[in-house]
Structure formats: C-alpha cells, structure tokens
Amino acid sequence: MLQLGHDQLLGAYRRMSTIRAFEERLHDEIKTGEIGGFTHLYAGQEAVAVGICDQLTVDDKIVSTHRGHGHCIAKGCDVKGMMLEIYGKADGLCKGRAGSMHIADLEVGMLGANGIVGGGAPQAVGAALAAKMDGKGRVGIAFSGDGACNQGTTFEAMNLAVVTKAPAIFVFENNHYSEHTGVDYAVGTAKDIASRAEAFGMKVWRANGCDFFDTFEQFRDLLAYVRAGNGPAAIELDTERFYGHFEGDPQRYRGSGELDRIREERDCLKAFRKVVTDAALLTDAEMDAIDDEVRILIDEAVAQARAGADPDPATVADDVYAEYY
Amino acid sequence: MAVMNIREAILRTLHDEMERDGDILVLGEDVVGGNGTAGGPEAIGGIWGTTGGLWEKFGPNRVIDTPISESAIIGAAAGAALAGKRPVAELMFADFVGVSLDQLWNQMAKFRYMFGGKTRCPAVVRMVYGAGMQTAAQHSQSVYALLTAMPGLKVVLPTTPADAKGLLTEALRGDDPVMFFEHKALYGVKGEVPDGDYRIPFGQARMVREGGDVTVVACGRMVNFAEKAADKLVADGIGVDLIDLRTTSPLDEDAILDSVEQTGRLVVVDESPPRCSLAADIAALVATRAFTSLKAPPEMITGPHAPIPFSRVLERAWLPSPQTIEGAIRRTLAFR
Ligand SMILES: Cc1ncc(C[n+]2csc(CCOP(=O)(O)OP(=O)(O)O)c2C)c(N)n1
Numbered sequence: 003m004l005q006l007g008h009d010q011l012l013g014a015y016r017r018m019s020t021i022r023a024f025e026e027r028l029h030d031e032i033k034t035g036e037i038g039g040f041t042h043l044y045a046g047q048e049a050v051a052v053g054i055c056d057q058l059t060v061d062d063k064i065v066s067t068h069r070g071h072g073h074c075i076a077k078g079c080d081v082k083g084m085m086l087e088i089y090g091k092a093d094g095l096c097k098g099r100a101g102s103m104h105i106a107d108l109e110v111g112m113l114g115a116n117g118i119v120g121g122g123a124p125q126a127v128g129a130a131l132a133a134k135m136d137g138k139g140r141v142g143i144a145f146s147g148d149g150a151c152n153q154g155t156t157f158e159a160m161n162l163a164v165v166t167k168a169p170a171i172f173v174f175e176n177n178h179y180s181e182h183t184g185v186d187y188a189v190g191t192a193k194d195i196a197s198r199a200e201a202f203g204m205k206v207w208r209a210n211g212c213d214f215f216d217t218f219e220q221f222r223d224l225l226a227y228v229r230a231g232n233g234p235a236a237i238e239l240d241t242e243r244f245y246g247h248f249e250g251d252p253q254r255y256r257g258s259g260e261l262d263r264i265r266e267e268r269d270c271l272k273a274f275r276k277v278v279t280d281a282a283l284l285t286d287a288e289m290d291a292i293d294d295e296v297r298i299l300i301d302e303a304v305a306q307a308r309a310g311a312d313p314d315p316a317t318v319a320d321d322v323y324a325e326y327y
Numbered sequence: 328m329a330v331m332n333i334r335e336a337i338l339r340t341l342h343d344e345m346e347r348d349g350d351i352l353v354l355g356e357d358v359v360g361g362n363g364t365a366g367g368p369e370a371i372g373g374i375w376g377t378t379g380g381l382w383e384k385f386g387p388n389r390v391i392d393t394p395i396s397e398s399a400i401i402g403a404a405a406g407a408a409l410a411g412k413r414p415v416a417e418l419m420f421a422d423f424v425g426v427s428l429d430q431l432w433n434q435m436a437k438f439r440y441m442f443g444g445k446t447r448c449p450a451v452v453r454m455v456y457g458a459g460m461q462t463a464a465q466h467s468q469s470v471y472a473l474l475t476a477m478p479g480l481k482v483v484l485p486t487t488p489a490d491a492k493g494l495l496t497e498a499l500r501g502d503d504p505v506m507f508f509e510h511k512a513l514y515g516v517k518g519e520v521p522d523g524d525y526r527i528p529f530g531q532a533r534m535v536r537e538g539g540d541v542t543v544v545a546c547g548r549m550v551n552f553a554e555k556a557a558d559k560l561v562a563d564g565i566g567v568d569l570i571d572l573r574t575t576s577p578l579d580e581d582a583i584l585d586s587v588e589q590t591g592r593l594v595v596v597d598e599s600p601p602r603c604s605l606a607a608d609i610a611a612l613v614a615t616r617a618f619t620s621l622k623a624p625p626e627m628i629t630g631p632h633a634p635i636p637f638s639r640v641l642e643r644a645w646l647p648s649p650q651t652i653e654g655a656i657r658r659t660l661a662f663r
C-alpha cells in the first residue's frame with residue numbers, strides 16, 4: 003500500500019474533486035448557451051492527471067490535448083482564470099483568445115492544450131531536450147489520447163525522443179474512444195498502445211487509470227527512471243470518459259447501460275475514497291469538507307466568469323508577435 | 328427541383344455519384360462513426376451529417392473510417408487516385424490541412440505535371456472551414472488562399488445547395504485534385520436543387536445580383552454577408568454587382584473584369600487575413616488589368632493579420648461583417 007502522507011492524500015483528493023466539480027459544472031453551464039465553441043470534458047480521467055502531475059515540479063513541462071482542463075488543474079493553473087477563459091473573458095488565463103481548447107499557463111509548466119490531435123507530442127520532446135540541456139533532471143511530458151497515438155507526429159516524436167535520449171514521457175490516456183470510433187477499430191495493436199512505444203525502443207509502464215494509487219505508483223517508478231537519465235519512457239492508462247466526446251455529443255456509440263456501469267465501477271473518486279477510508283488514512287468527513295470547499299470555489303469561479311468583462315475588440319490583433327515593425 | 332440544405336445536397340450528391348460510379352470511395356475520420364463500438368458502424372454517421380448512410384449502402388471497401396492520421400488520409404487519397412480510383416477524402420476541419428500539407432502540396436498537386444502529363448489525379452478533398460462559431464484559432468480558418476496558390480489544385484467553395492450539388496458533381500467527374508470547401512455556418516442554408524444530372528463548370532462565377540454602381544467580389548459565407556450589405560444599400564439607391572466566385576482556382580477573371588469595367592469600383596470580401604489573400608489577388612488582378620476603368624482604389628475587407636480568437640466579441644471583431652462591407656461600399660462610392 004502506498005506510503006503517501008495525510009496532506010498529500012488530501013491534496014490529491016482536492017485536485018481530483020476540483021476537476022470533477024469543474025467539469026460537472028461546465029456540463030450544466032454549457033446548456034445556458036453562454037459558453038461557445040467546443041468543450042471536451044475530462045471527468046472520469048482525474049486519477050491520471052493528478053496521479054501524474056502531483057509528482058512533478060513546476061519546472062517540469064506538460065503538453066496537453068483538446069481534453070485539457072484536468073491537466074491544467076492538476077498542474078496548478080488557476081481555476082478561476084480557467085473559468086474566465088472558457089467564458090472568453092478578458093481576465094481569462096489567455097485573455098479570452100484560447101477558450102477551452104487552447105488554455106495554457108507557462109508559469110506552472112503547462113505548455114498548452116491543443117486543438118490539433120497529435121500536435122503536442124513533438125513539443126514535449128522539445129521541452130525534454132531543453133531540460134536535458136539544463137541538466138537538472140526535469141522532464142517533458144506529452145499527454146495523448148488513444149486517438150492521438152495514430153498521428154505521425156506522435157510516432158516521430160517517440161522516435162526522436164529515443165534517438166536523442168530525451169527525458170520525455172509519453173502518457174497515453176486510453177479512454178477507449180477517439181470521438182465516436184472505438185480503440186479496437188482505430189489502433190492496430192488493439193487494446194495496447196504501450197507496445198507501440200516499446201517498439202520504438204522505450205521502456206513502458208501500464209496502469210489502471212481509474213485507480214489513483216496504481217497510476218501514482220507506476221508513474222513514480224517511470225519518473226525515477228527518466229529523471230535518472232535513462233531516456234524517454236511511456237505509460238498507458240486504462241481510463242474512462244464520463245461524458246460525450248464534446249458537449250452535445252449524442253453518444254449513440256455507447257453500449258446500453260455503459261455510462262451507468264463505468265460511473266459505478268470505474269469512478270476514480272469513489273475508488274480513492276474507499277481505499278483511504280478502508281485503510282483509515284482519511285475520513286469521509288475530511289473529504290466531504292473538501293468537496294464543500296471545492297463547490298464554493300467553482301460557484302465563485304462561475305459567478306466571476308459570467309460577470310467578467312469581455313476583451314476589448316480593439317485588442318484583436320495584439321500579441322501576434324513579440325515584436326513586429 | 329427539390330428543396331434541401333447544403334448538408335443534404337452534399338450527402339445526396341455523394342450518394343448518387345457513388346451509385347453511378349463504382350470507382351468512388353469516401354474516407355475520413357468518423358465518416359461512418361461508431362466503428363469498434365457497441366453502437367456499431369453508422370452509430371453516428373459522420374460528424375457533419377454529410378456521409379450518413381453511405382457505409383450501409385456501399386460497404387466498408389468504399390466508405391472507410393480512418394484513424395486520426397490526416398497525412399495518411401490525404402496521401403492514401405492521392406495514391407488511390409493514381410491507381411485509378413476516385414477518392415473523396417474528408418478533413419473534419421480545413422485547419423487540419425496543416426497536418427496533411429505535404430501530401431497535398433508536394434504530392435497530389437504536382438503528380439500530373441511532374442509525370443509529364445501522363446497521369447490523372449482525380450481526388451476530392453472535402454474540408455469544413457470558417458469562423459463564427461467560436462471554434463477558435465485551430466478550428467476556424469479559411470485556408471482556401473493557401474491552396475489556391477498551389478498550381479495543380481482546383482479550389483471550390485459552394486454557397487448554395489444547388490451549387491454544392493453542381494460543383495461536387497463536377498469535381499467527381501473531373502480528372503484533377505479538387506479542394507472542396509464547406510463552410511460550417513452554411514450547412515443549414517436551404518434552397519432549390521435541380522434534379523438529375525447537374526454540373527457547374529469550374530471557373531464560372533455566379534452573378535448574385537446586378538446593380539451597376541459597385542462590384543463586390545466574395546466567396547463562401549462572405550457572399551451572404553455582402554448580400555445583406557447590398558440589401559441595406561438598395562434604400563439609398565445604391566446598386567451592387569455581387570459576384571460569388573464559386574471557384575477560386577480556376578478564377579472567373581472575365582466576370583470580375585467585365586463588372587469592374589462597368590462600375591469602376593471594387594470591394595473584395597475575404598474571410599481570411601489580408602496578406603497574400605484572395606482579396607489581395609483579386610485587387611491585383613483588377614489593378615493590373617482594369618486600371619483605366621477604376622474610379623476609386625479597390626477596397627479589401629478581410630480579417631486582421633492575426634489568428635482567429637475564441638472570445639465572441641473578439642471573433643466578431645476579427646470577421647468581416649455586413650456593416651464593414653457596407654462601409655467599404657460607401658467609401659468607394661464617396662471617393663472622388
Ligand atoms: C489533427 C486533428 N484531427 C482531428 C481532430 C478532431 N478530433 C478532436 S478530438 C478527436 C479524438 C481524439 O481522440 P483521443 O486522442 O483518444 O482523445 P480523447 O478525445 O479520447 O481524449 C478528434 C478526431 C483534431 N482536433 N485534430
């Protein structure tokens with residue numbers, strides 16, 4: 003059993019609970035029509051983002067995906083700044099230019115969500131090569147879905163990382179779907195993405211992405227290996243997404259009762275609660291109190307975002323370049 | 328004549344042409360939708376509703392869901408075309424041209440020329456473009472100027488259901504690679520569509536209205552914006568020649584030049600940044616070929632030299648609008 007201290011456990015629970023509440027609230031708020039564009043919710047996959055990012059420092063860099071809210075929150079992005087961004091407001095983390103799909107916060111090592119599937123993996127290798135130059139044991143991490151692992155960019159990134167011995171980590175979140183297509187159809191090495199990384203010459207790990215503790219432990223070993231200068235590594239996490247591909251997805255590809263079943267059997271928050279209460283590490287009361295605090299935080303974030311000022315239209319062409327004459 | 332929207336016109340044309348020509352195949356991400364899931368193939372039937380039912384009718388050899396691999400999708404279309412088939416590849420968003428650009432740019436576009444005219448490459452790449460729905464910087468772009476600049480590619484942008492049918496049919500019967508742009512905000516536009524065989528030759532603009540005072544050239548959704556502007560100007564007795572290009576490569580130069588020779592005034596509307604844009608291309612055409620007819624400098628209404636932002640107000644500020652078009656028309660008429 004895992005040797006995490008009380009505060010670490012509470013912190014992990016808080017971050018997972020925050021992601022869940024953030025996404026559930028967005029699921030409701032989107033129906034009001036106030037949030038435009040595409041929103042891809044991360045609910046169900048919280049144990050992956052938190053199990054991984056809780057072991058990183060602010061100097062380790064992550065590159066995220068279109069389903070990026072969980073990675074952002076786990077890496078330390080300001081929740082209210084994120085909500086403002088998703089509402090397209092001037093005080094959002096990216097001044098309203100990003101929306102849900104392109105949130106970034108370089109100060110906490112979150113190099114960006116990405117609207118281009120497979121767009122991020124090469125950038126994580128770049129961050130890893132930068133870390134290698136600095137020689138301080140930092141890493142660059144690419145979060146990718148089971149769909150993104152079919153992009154040439156992902157293949158090229160893996161090989162580049164191997165041949166340069168970059169401290170890059172490929173995190174494959176296998177939630178069994180890319181949009182409306184099943185992983186068994188789209189990934190030739192069916193049910194196994196890690197073996198692809200292995201074929202590129204990397205050491206790989208596999209974990210249950212709905213189990214915070216398994217994710218945490220497997221990633222801890224992986225991280226030690228990469229930090230020690232052994233080159234890149236990959237981990238595949240078997241996980242679930244609780245909502246549609248994007249908000250508005252009718253999800254006709256799901257089996258009957260599938261959503262109820264995964265919410266019942268594969269909810270990482272429920273599983274976490276059971277483990278820590280069974281082992282008398284945390285109490286229900288402690289976690290309930292966190293849930294209450296999180297709810298208040300999200301309420302405040304939504305209220306602030308709704309009331310926030312729109313960006314000034316005159317700024318539409320600002321920030322295209324650092325300097326331009 | 329049947330009334331339908333652009334989405335339906337595209338689906339029916341694909342269906343009818345596939346029925347007619349057994350060499351046509353469709354490939355892209357989630358064009359079937361549901362493969363490998365409990366819901367099974369056709370659970371979704373295409374993200375945009377333009378491919379639903381094709382798999383059921385024509386089977387998995389001709390209607391192919393691909394993994395997320397745009398480079399391979401376009402490259403496979405190029406190869407299938409070289410091998411004698413007529414592939415229709417779908418890019419879910421035109422922005423993903425960025426992922427597949429080599430296969431379009433260095434491969435598909437150039438085969439015929441490089442191979443001494445000995446081959447045909449009848450591939451159609453359907454792609455969904457355009458801003459206005461807050462899909463932000465990587466899902467909103469109108470990349471037609473980029474592809475118009477590439478010798479070897481034909482570029483088509485329907486704005487009505489009838490044009491969608493006529494132009495797609497033409498694309499599927501021709502022997503060159505065709506970039507077929509579908510604006511995401513126009514899918515629901517309804518109109519009458521001719522029955523039976525209906526082809527619109529490329530390089531023939533559509534004269535949307537003739538007013539004689541000013542020439543407005545537009546394509547895609549900007550045609551609708553320009554119509555709104557022209558409607559408002561009628562009250563002031565201002566008549567607009569509105570030209571919907573329909574294809575930007577080949578370009579109907581005569582339609583533009585003939586109109587400008589009458590009006591002496593040009594406004595070009597283009598849903599893209601200004602540099603090396605279609606607007607710049609057409610302004611240059613008019614400046615070089617109809618210089619003596621011009622009574623005012625050409626007006627270019629485009630977005631700014633910036634990516635497309637997410638925020639509703641910023642996106643609105645980015646896009647041309649009926650108001651900015653109206654303003655440009657009034658400016659050009661006021662010029663002395
Ligand atoms: C280059 C590119 N192709 C296609 C898309 C459309 N798209 C967005 S998300 C997605 C599925 C991604 O699946 P996966 O990598 O498994 O991530 P998940 O959505 O499951 O988190 C697709 C096809 C895109 N955004 N970018």
Ligand SMILES: [Mg+2]
Pocket residue numbers: 147148149175176177178179180181
């Ligand atoms: Mg997935």
